[in-house]
Amino acid sequence: MNKGVRKEPSMVKQKELIANHFTRLSKARALGKKVVYTFVPGNLTELLAAFDVLPVLPEINALQSGMRKLSARYIAEAERAGHSEDVCTYVKCDIGMGMTGNVGPTGEPLPEPDLLLLSYTGCFVFMKWFELLRERYKCPVAMLHVPYQGEGVVTPEMTAYVVEQLKTEVIPKLEAVTGRRYDEARLRAALALSAKAEDDFVWVLDSAKNRPSPIDAYFGGVYYIGPIFTAFRGTAEGADYYATLRREVEERLAAGESPLTPEGQMGREKYRLVVEGPPNWTSFREFWKMFYDEGAVVVASTYTKVGGLYDQGFRHNPERPLETLAEYCMGCYTNLNLPSRTALIEKYVRDFHADGFLFNSVKSCNSFSAGQLLMLREIEKRTGVPGGFIESDLVDPRYFSEANIKNRIESYLQMIEQKRRGTTEFREQSAESPAVSRRERNGEPDGDGGRTPPIPPKHGGFREPT
């Protein structure tokens, strides 16, 4: 580990973007801006921008409360008010925050919503969440029912249904709240900027196919997704952020550098992992450290796809503005059925030449978690790569058992190591692997002695009792 802590320009820019957004929100009323609460999956950021309204994303507030160690208090407030200990802690954190003044990261209260834009994408709880907020704020709700990909496809009928809802429900309500007319030219311009940012974002994600990976696609990835998942998709600032990020990653790749961590550049890449599930936010740094201390880098993650599957080819298309928004909503990761999610992780394991894949199963999120144990077994069966399983929560610190999780991760990495040692005879077979090693390209020996060999099928994690 290189202990020199480095702040790259993109990091500064990202922090400024998010901070400025919250500052704008705190002054929204003074500036005469309307405010719309909505969710990350299936967000309609470009459309909201076309109406010049400011979005508030309650799950972002919750995760920020988690990182700022405030969530335990908020959750306790909500539970004291009668919310069950069994339900999503994002919801309770947000409710508790609302009960205690709705103070945002700037230390000033967030504005109340003029409209709740309920994009019902991939999560049933979203609906209940906004019903709770509707009770609190007594404001209008625009329901956008986004059909689930139950059969693994988006049909023209599904797209037409969402577009019709945009035309008859969402846009009229935005017009009513803002007093503005729908401006399609403005929407198209924003969508063009979105596509540009998405190109650069995907390039950054794909850079993890290299050895060593210049990025961590999970812990680092959550910072990268910040602007594109929130208020900055379709903005010049957002596009500029991703261009800057891409340049930095290009430089790191050319220099053969490992990902940056909170403690500086990561040491030698020993394990390449794919991670499924959201991270824990209350102990985010500690969680990340468990990985980079062991030389484990996450080369692909599903959480960074909850706001869009750009890496699978989707781009916002200004030529079909409402249709593209519809297709975007339906393509978010948690809107995929389990066979599609399983196939995607399998693809990541292969494409990114992962040594393993790890499920962080969070108590709060049934949308992610229900079925994960079967997915894990299925991916092991298909790839022969061992899977690992840990449990935590989004923002409830009571469900983050640091010693237990650390122990599990270390044991899992040891298992990968043992499999590696026990399967050297398979190394010859890996010649067909297209993994791109920068050192290999340059004729240098690779850090771990070459590509990860295929591992014979054997269950490393979940086993069905016989």
Next chain:
Amino acid sequence: MTLAAVIAEIEKLYFDIDLDAVAAWKARTHQKAIGTLPVYVPREIVTAAEMLPVGLMGAGAQIEIIRGDAYFQSYICQLPRSTIELALTKRLAVLDGFLFPSTCDVIRNLSGMWQLLFPDTFVRYLDLPQASGAVAARYHRRDLEKLARELGDLSGHPVTNASLASAIARHNKNRAVLDRIYELRAKAPWTFPTREVYLLLRAANLLDVDDHTRLVERYIAAATRENRPVRDHTRVVVVGAFCEQPPLELIQTLEAAGCYIVDDDWVLGPRWLQGPVAPGADALQALANAYLAQSVASPLKFEPGIRKGDALVETVRARRAEGVIFCAPSFCDPALLEQPMLEAALARAGIPSTAFKYAENLGQFQVIREQAGTFSDSIRLWGAA
């Protein structure tokens, strides 16, 4: 048919987790059967395709969960575990397909698990609309049309407008008789104890719709002839148990603790649509419209412009209930996220309530008996004050 005979039949059906009754129906009719997960699916379409809709509601405490637990984390409700257990132990082998409605994220993901586990089986996720108005009506009709086509292909009996209209009429009769038993119970809960009404409802899961309608009619006739004593019980509405079902002993416990249950939301599927559906010229559109306009108030469907809890308060008043018991399964997102809104509505209306959770395989009821008994006593002793 005597009351004892009806009760014996519905008890037998309740404990029929091997689906012997379904196998017998299939042998008799040479038709197929489709399993339907909670809560609402348009069973009329299954009937119109000349198949038997079979309601799946877990296994209660009747089987030990051995393999099912390995598929779910500890914080996920019990119903999917026992459903997987039933499937892996071949108890659902008599079924020719499965419908998974958009009840919650767990049932939704269970549909994907079924696709992975049983790739050769007919599995359909039914995404019921959360939108409203003409847009949702058109979309839902198209989806129902596709479902009808798929079920017709599976059964070999294409669903026509006429066959669907006929099926709707048969289910209308069933809805009417279920409404009647609920009305009768609310008027005289001592004559129609909830244990029996509940078992009758559960029988709807396994019986052909006409057979079930006749059974309920026979029960009403037989129970009416009985002269059962009126007890000094408190009239309560029970809510929260619309998906994973409470153990039968829990229902008996509530009654034994001094509660007359005068309304509830368990086994809600056959009672989802309120009132008859008029098939009209386009029976599929009628079913789609009915879902949008005639659904029971529930945590599962978004209702624009409706204040949460108003329907519950109305039910309490219509049934002359004195209190509400929130009785939800552990880890049930829809019920537990809804509950604070309902509690607030009851508080505004001055209606007392109490709450507890259960799992379908719960084995200890003493704490619930004490809680329900105390609740009932407090209403009887101080309710009028």
